[in-house]
Amino acid sequence: MKSNFRHIGLAKLCGWFGISRQAYYQYNWETISSTLEEEMVLMQVRDIRSRHRRMGTRKLYEILHPFLLENQIKIGRDGLFDLLSANHLLVRRRKRRIQTTNSYHRLRKYPNLIREMIPTAINQIWVSDITYWKLGEIHLYISFITDVYSHKIVGYHVG
Known part of the structure; x- marks a missing residue:
């Protein structure tokens, strides 16, 4: 053939x-x-x-x-x-678990006294907040006092 x-x-x-x-x-x-x-x-x-x-x-x-x-x-x-x-060999990043403040508690919560106020100059309203850094096993707490009008930090404390 x-x-x-x-x-x-x-x-x-x-x-x-x-x-x-x-x-x-x-x-x-x-x-x-x-x-x-x-x-x-x-x-x-x-x-x-x-x-x-x-x-x-x-x-x-x-x-x-x-x-x-x-x-x-x-x-x-x-x-x-x-x-x-x-080849499916990349390592997936671990998601960081971020722990935030728990505002749902039975302790006293103070009212926001400056909600309706609008500052017109510096040093009329100061606000404060606290946060922390975790460095290994050590927790560092830092508290800031900020001027609402200028957004500048007028005081802080680390503990």
């Missing part, structure tokens, strides 16, 4: 698409080379992440840099982000 298909040469096929044979082979070689490099980087990332599960991409890039230079792999920080994202 005789085949009805004719064999088309690579040069003619490349000519139809407007590329040279050299460009065809170069593209195939670069694709194979970049795939191998990406696999090498992913193996290194998985190895590092086996010891440091929550290490971010920026730190990973710093640790991988000598490996990349040694193996002549050209990938930047953003390229590493893209590679890890494509």
Whole structure:
């Protein structure tokens, strides 16, 4: 049985698409080379992440840099982000739990005496607020006294 298909040469096929044979082979070689490099980087990332599960991409890039230079792999920080994202290896950021003041309590709440007042000069109305910073296990409380008209801090205390 005789085949009805004719064999088309690579040069003619490349000519139809407007590329040279050299460009065809170069593209195939670069694709194979970049795939191998990406696999090498992913193996290194998985190895590092086996010891440091929550290490971010920026730190990973710093640790991988000598490996990349040694193996002549050209990938930047953003390229590493893209590679890890494509392979579902980015570490998700933990959401910060912000604790705010609980205003729903049975203690006495004082009325707002300046609600209807509009200041026309400095030092007519001062307001105060307290906040805190948590530094490790230590809580620092800071209280500000602010002038309503100028919005300047006229006093504070840290404890």
